[in-house]
Amino acid sequence: xxxxxxxxxxxxxxxxxxxxxxxxxxxxxxxxxxxxxxxxxxxxxxxxxxxxxxxxxxxxxxxxxxxxxxxxxxxxxxxxxxxxxxxxxxxxxxxxxxxxxxxxxxx
Amino acid sequence: xxxxxxxxxxxxxxxxxxxxxxxxxxxxxxxxxxxxxxxxxxxxxxxxxxxxxxxxxxxxxxxxxxxxxxxxxxxxxxxxxxxxxxxxxxxxxxxxxxxxxxxxxxxxxxxxxxxxxxxxxxxxxxxxxxxxxxxxxxxxxxxxxxxxxxxxxxxxxxxxxxxxxxxxxxxxxxxxxxxxxxxxxxxxxxxxxxxxxxxxxxxxxxxxxxxxxxxxxxx
Numbered sequence: 001x002x003x004x005x006x007x008x009x010x011x012x013x014x015x016x017x018x019x020x021x022x023x024x025x026x027x028x029x030x031x032x033x034x035x036x037x038x039x040x041x042x043x044x045x046x047x048x049x050x051x052x053x054x055x056x057x058x059x060x061x062x063x064x065x066x067x068x069x070x071x072x073x074x075x076x077x078x079x080x081x082x083x084x085x086x087x088x089x090x091x092x093x094x095x096x097x098x099x100x101x102x103x104x105x106x107x
Numbered sequence: 108x109x110x111x112x113x114x115x116x117x118x119x120x121x122x123x124x125x126x127x128x129x130x131x132x133x134x135x136x137x138x139x140x141x142x143x144x145x146x147x148x149x150x151x152x153x154x155x156x157x158x159x160x161x162x163x164x165x166x167x168x169x170x171x172x173x174x175x176x177x178x179x180x181x182x183x184x185x186x187x188x189x190x191x192x193x194x195x196x197x198x199x200x201x202x203x204x205x206x207x208x209x210x211x212x213x214x215x216x217x218x219x220x221x222x223x224x225x226x227x228x229x230x231x232x233x234x235x236x237x238x239x240x241x242x243x244x245x246x247x248x249x250x251x252x253x254x255x256x257x258x259x260x261x262x263x264x265x266x267x268x269x270x271x272x273x274x275x276x277x278x279x280x281x282x283x284x285x286x287x288x289x290x291x292x293x294x295x296x297x298x299x300x301x302x303x304x305x306x307x308x309x310x311x312x313x314x315x316x317x318x319x320x321x322x323x324x325x326x
Contacts, residue, residue, distance in 0.1 A: 105157075
């Protein structure tokens, strides 16, 4: 096993453990995370497999496929976080407004 | 009952004289977590003083004031800036217009309205904003970013501002169009001072405002 494979596997494993241990998420989310982890481990151990999948999808190189998938996932996550951020901002506003009205100083 | 809503953020230098001029009226000041002594200054006047525990933006402060006024049975609401650029004498003109319309919007560009010392760059920017508003709401207005307006209770209940920052000006107009509220522009006088220009919107922020407004549909 090459050094980069060890590094990647350690990194992925670390992410998965942190996710499962510290983020109490839905069972489905944990399943998805575990499946993604398995896929990542598989492609790290057998990098040639990415080429096969890439060809099937009409992409020339395995690394290109990885890049495309990454861009797609990243965009999706960015949107997810944006909407989450917006919801938090809305909650914060409602909370601040309720406090301001409750503590109003009348003349 | 008429309520005057004043959102305020770091206006310690001028808010005193604004509140002085408005004395005897029903005023609610919403301090948007100012970092100066705005709150202290405002507390010396006979006003309802509300304080945001965190800074949220002018749109949020306006909505807090409007919500409070409605809770207190307001029949008519006038929104008024804290930086001294609005004239108290324009309030009656706006209120008069409410007899026939749901909303009366102040305009500095209507004939007999005026904008003292308005720099050309600001004039161009405001014209662009009016074009954007026409494109996004279908409303044909001469002045889309004027903080001086009067709302009937009915209109105030419909116009719920969720744009916390400066894009609320456009949102108010979008909601007027959406709820098919009747509206009229009323000429008002805006006094540009060195102070209000420094406090007002920077050119560079207009892109942020546009972004907030355009991404509205994703929320």
